[in-house]
Amino acid sequence: MSLEDIPLYFSDYTGINETTAQLILSIIIIVAILFPYLVLAHKKPSSMISLILVFLGECVVLGLGWMPFWIMIMTICVTALSIAWLGGNLAGD
Amino acid sequence: MAEMKTFVIAVSFIIIFSGVLITVPTDLLGEGATPDTPVTPVNPNLLTDFTDSETYTQPNFTLGSYYYALGSYNWIAGVGLTTEFSLAAKTYFFGLWLGGYRLCKFITEGGTDRGTSISFAEITTDAEDGAVLYNLIFEDDGTDAGGFVVYWNSTLYADPADAWTNNVLYLTHGVGFTTNALNIGSLLLGLLFFQLPDVPFLINLLLATPLWACIIYLIWWFIISMIPFLGGG
Numbered sequence: 001m002s003l004e005d006i007p008l009y010f011s012d013y014t015g016i017n018e019t020t021a022q023l024i025l026s027i028i029i030i031v032a033i034l035f036p037y038l039v040l041a042h043k044k045p046s047s048m049i050s051l052i053l054v055f056l057g058e059c060v061v062l063g064l065g066w067m068p069f070w071i072m073i074m075t076i077c078v079t080a081l082s083i084a085w086l087g088g089n090l091a092g093d
Numbered sequence: 094m095a096e097m098k099t100f101v102i103a104v105s106f107i108i109i110f111s112g113v114l115i116t117v118p119t120d121l122l123g124e125g126a127t128p129d130t131p132v133t134p135v136n137p138n139l140l141t142d143f144t145d146s147e148t149y150t151q152p153n154f155t156l157g158s159y160y161y162a163l164g165s166y167n168w169i170a171g172v173g174l175t176t177e178f179s180l181a182a183k184t185y186f187f188g189l190w191l192g193g194y195r196l197c198k199f200i201t202e203g204g205t206d207r208g209t210s211i212s213f214a215e216i217t218t219d220a221e222d223g224a225v226l227y228n229l230i231f232e233d234d235g236t237d238a239g240g241f242v243v244y245w246n247s248t249l250y251a252d253p254a255d256a257w258t259n260n261v262l263y264l265t266h267g268v269g270f271t272t273n274a275l276n277i278g279s280l281l282l283g284l285l286f287f288q289l290p291d292v293p294f295l296i297n298l299l300l301a302t303p304l305w306a307c308i309i310y311l312i313w314w315f316i317i318s319m320i321p322f323l324g325g326g
Contacts, residue, residue, distance in 0.1 A: 091098055
């Protein structure tokens with residue numbers, strides 16, 4: 001069994017479809033990467049570091065073939081829009 | 094002021110989005126469009142690593158030749174009387190084809206030069222699990238001419254000659270051989286024109302909408318900025 005096949009086995013075991021299994025396992029991986037940081041920095045977590053860790057988690061699950069690549073493009077799109085919005089607000093002030 | 098704010102948002106979004114997208118390793122961006130092939134080789138990357146390809150079988154050949162356009166050339170695939178395959182690109186003289194062509198050499202992945210034609214015996218030797226990839230180079234100057242994949246259902250036909258006789262020996266000539274079929278340019282174009290491979294249309298629409306909105310706003314902004322200038326204001 002290769003790492004790529006884990007969602008398939010997980011979906012067989014739980015009786016859910018493979019896409020849902022891929023998403024659930026992807027979220028577990030991303031949260032597993034992000035969670036220790038959020039616990040350690042519980043007083044003042046940096047959104048930038050959180051974002052970097054989410055990207056890192058996405059790279060891992062994309063590399064494993066568990067998530068379609070457009071999820072990452074969507075994250076990039078939302079991030080770019082957020083940063084542009086902040087920049088626009090600063091320019092507008 | 095509101096216009097300036099929107100302008101900054103539009104420009105920043107396009108720059109940040111493109112900038113971040115370019116830094117994503119292409120290996121993470123999927124395999125690109127998968128060709129519609131009747132048989133999937135054991136290693137499907139043999140076929141998906143091309144940016145464009147042409148697949149043909151025995152019925153495509155007329156009097157031992159099959160003509161097709163691929164990449165920047167028009168090609169002639171030939172099959173000899175002893176069933177040896179050859180491949181050549183037409184050469185033109187001021188837009189006219191006077192019968193000239195550039196022959197291709199077949200090089201195995203291990204680097205063995207099979208010359209300008211390959212026989213069933215060589216295919217059988219080189220193939221693994223019913224599929225073999227040859228790198229093509231032009232015989233005259235050694236420049237890259239793409240890749241040539243021969244594949245068949247080896248469970249049904251142990252011998253490629255049998256598969257050929259039964260019209261199920263597939264020959265795929267691909268160009269743009271890369272480690273990944275989806276480069277950043279094709280990704281951005283696919284995104285803008287709703288043709289991202291393996292992406293639902295609505296998701297593509299969702300991703301392309303902010304990009305198009307920014308592009309259209311910038312065009313509009315430049316037009317209204319130019320009007321006073323054109324009018325002498």
